[in-house]
Structure formats: C-alpha cells, structure tokens
Amino acid sequence: MKLRPFCCAFALALSAGLLATPPVLAAPCGSGSFDSWLTAFKSEAASKGISQQTIAASFNGVTLDQAVLTRDRSQKVFNQSFEEFSGRMVPPRLTRGANMMKQYGSALSRIEQAYGVPGEVLVAIWGLETDFGVNTGKFQTIRSLATLAYDCRRSDEFRSELMDALRIVDRGDLAPQEMRGAWAGELGQTQFMPSSWIKYAVDFDGNGRRDLLHSATDVLASTANYLSSYGWQRGKDWQPGTPNFAVLQQWNKSEVYARTIAYFATQLAHAP
Numbered sequence: 001m002k003l004r005p006f007c008c009a010f011a012l013a014l015s016a017g018l019l020a021t022p023p024v025l026a027a028p029c030g031s032g033s034f035d036s037w038l039t040a041f042k043s044e045a046a047s048k049g050i051s052q053q054t055i056a057a058s059f060n061g062v063t064l065d066q067a068v069l070t071r072d073r074s075q076k077v078f079n080q081s082f083e084e085f086s087g088r089m090v091p092p093r094l095t096r097g098a099n100m101m102k103q104y105g106s107a108l109s110r111i112e113q114a115y116g117v118p119g120e121v122l123v124a125i126w127g128l129e130t131d132f133g134v135n136t137g138k139f140q141t142i143r144s145l146a147t148l149a150y151d152c153r154r155s156d157e158f159r160s161e162l163m164d165a166l167r168i169v170d171r172g173d174l175a176p177q178e179m180r181g182a183w184a185g186e187l188g189q190t191q192f193m194p195s196s197w198i199k200y201a202v203d204f205d206g207n208g209r210r211d212l213l214h215s216a217t218d219v220l221a222s223t224a225n226y227l228s229s230y231g232w233q234r235g236k237d238w239q240p241g242t243p244n245f246a247v248l249q250q251w252n253k254s255e256v257y258a259r260t261i262a263y264f265a266t267q268l269a270h271a272p
Contacts, residue, residue, distance in 0.1 A: 034064045037150050041162070050166045058142050058169055058176040065147045068139065071183045072148065078254060086260040090267060093127040097264070098271040100132055107217045111204065115224035116234030122220045124264035125190055125251065133189035133216065141165055141179035141187055145194070148184065161185050164194035173201070173210045188212030189219040192226075200226040227251065238262050 042055050100123050101108065108119030123132075130136050145165055149158035165185070169176055181187040187197060192212055201210035204221030212219050224232075230250040231243065238244040239262055240255075248258040 034146075034150050038062065038146060041146070041149070041159070045163060045166055048163065050163075050170055054166055054170040054176075058166055059146070060176075062140075062143050062146055064150065065139070065143050068144045068147045068183050069151060072151070072153065078256070080256065082256045082259045082263075085256050086263050089128055089260055090264045093131065093264070094267055094271065096132060097123050097127045097268050100126070101268055101271070104216060104220065107204070108220065111217075111221045111224050114204075114221070115228040115232070117224040117227050117232050118238075118265070118269075119220075120265040120268040121227070121238060121248075121261065122223050123268055124261050125223055126216075126219065128257075128261060128264065129191045130189050133219070136180070136189060136191075136213065137182035137186065138180055139183045141181050141185055141194075142176055144181075144183055145185045158185070161194045164198045168194055168197055173197070174213065178213060189216065190223045192222070196226060197222075200229060238265060 038059060042059060045055055046052065101119055104119070104123075108122065111122065112118055126132050142162070142165055145158055145162040149155055149162045151158075162185075165179065168174055169179070179187060182191060186193055189212060192201065197210070197212060201212055201218070201222045202225050203210045203218060205215050205217040207215070209215075210218055210222070212222055227247050227250075230247045232247045233243055236242065236244050238248060240259055245258060245262060248261050249255065251261070252258055
C-alpha cells in the first residue's frame with residue numbers, strides 16, 4: 001500500500017458504504033478538456049523517461065470516469081468502534097486465514113527471516129484488505145488515476161501516482177490492461193498505491209516480475225518489506241502501545257483498523 005489517501009479500499013468501503021449522490025463533474029486544474037490535459041500529461045511523462053510504447057498502451061482509449069469522481073466526493077467518515085469493526089471483519093476470515101498460514105507456511109517463514117515480520121501479521125492484512133486476494137477491485141487503474149489527477153481536489157498527489165503507475169508498466173511488472181483495482185488507484189492483494197509499489201514491491205518468487213496481483217508470495221513479501229521499512233522490530237509484540245503497533249498505523253492511519261490487524265494476527269497466532 002500505502003500512504004494511500006483513503007482507508008482500506010475493501011474493508012472500509014464495505015463498512016462505511018457510499019452516499020447516494022448525483023453525478024459530479026470534475027474541476028479541471030488548468031484550461032481545456034480532459035483530452036487536452038491528457039495530451040499535456042503524456043508529454044510530461046515522456047520528458048521524465050517513460051517510453052512512448054508505455055504511454056501509448058497505457059492511455060489507449062482512456063476517458064474521464066464519472067463513477068470515480070462520484071465515489072471520491074461521497075466518502076463517509078469511518079466511525080465504527082473497534083468492537084463493531086473487528087467483530088464483523090475477523091470471525092468470517094479466521095478459518096481461511098489459518099488455512100493460508102498453513103498453505104504459505106514455507107514462504108512466510110522465509111519472508112520473516114528476510115524482513116522480520118511474522119506471517120500472522122501479513123495474513124491478517126491480506127485478509128482484511130481483499131479477502132486474501134478475492135476482492136482486489138475492478139476499476140481501470142490508469143483511468144482512475146488520470147481522472148483524479150485531472151480533478152482539482154488532489155491533483156498533484158494523483159499526478160504523482162499516475163506517473164508511478166506508468167513506471168510500473170515501463171519496467172515490466174504489469175501490462176496496462178492488467179492494472180485493475182480500487183477506485184482510488186490501489187492495486188494488488190494488499191492494495192498498494194503505485195508509489196508504494198515502486199518503493200516496496202519485491203520479486204520474492206524469483207520469476208523476474210514484482211507481481212502483487214497474482215503472486216501471493218510477492219504480495220506477502222512486499223507487505224513485509226513495507227512494514228520493515230517503517231521500523232518493524234523483529235521478534236517484538238504488535239499490540240497497541242508498542243513500536244510495532246505504530247508501524248501498523250503507518251499501514252493504515254485508522255486506530256480501529258490497526259487494532260483490528262493486531263487482533264486478527266493474535267487470533268491467527270493462537271489458531272490450531
């Protein structure tokens with residue numbers, strides 16, 4: 001993930017819901033239409049070293065996505081208590097999480113040896129973010145990011161994310177048509193923003209690609225790399241008040257969400 005502009009794309013969208021609002025028009029940050037803005041962005045991308053092949057493939061047929069703008073403007077404040085949120089999110093995922101611990105036990109052991117992050121924490125995040133890769137999102141990432149970059153609300157932030165999405169394509173991690181995820185641009189089985197993909201994604205399965213959409217091993221190792229980079233302390237507890245809990249809050253700023261990760265991980269640690 002991370003340092004995303006929104007809370008967990010899957011879990012918090014489910015928990016908070018979306019307000020019903022009429023279609024919202026973008027406020028262009030600059031003169032001209034979306035098409036003229038996109039033409040200028042393509043030139044900027046080329047000036048920053050993105051290949052013409054990547055630019056052409058990534059923006060082929062891209063148009064403004066009104067559904068993304070509507071969702072951006074209709075987010076509700078997440079106000080569930082820890083008891084409510086964890087009680088709804090953890091029990092339905094506990095059995096599958098325990099099975100994932102067994103299925104990926106060897107990889108998780110190697111990941112912990114490399115990064116110091118226990119498998120229970122990684123599997124808890126995986127389950128809460130996308131139901132272990134089942135619900136990664138269906139929005140076209142390039143289109144979503146271009147829409148949000150064109151809009152005035154957080155234009156600079158999303159211009160940067162869009163450029164990093166092109167870098168993901170340019171270095172061969174994903175093809176543009178593979179890049180589908182949450183409406184705000186989060187990608188993969190633990191929902192990395194493109195900037196975090198660029199910084200923290202690793203090829204742990206050794207196939208030459210950093211693939212957080214299809215390779216569970218890459219997903220778990222990249223998530224561990226993210227947490228390690230924020231100071232995860234090997235062999236230490238992750239309960240609220242500990243340094244490792246503070247790292248979980250770097251994953252997601254919501255204390256309720258971070259506490260739910262910690263609780264889920266503890267439950268997995270004690271699972272038979």
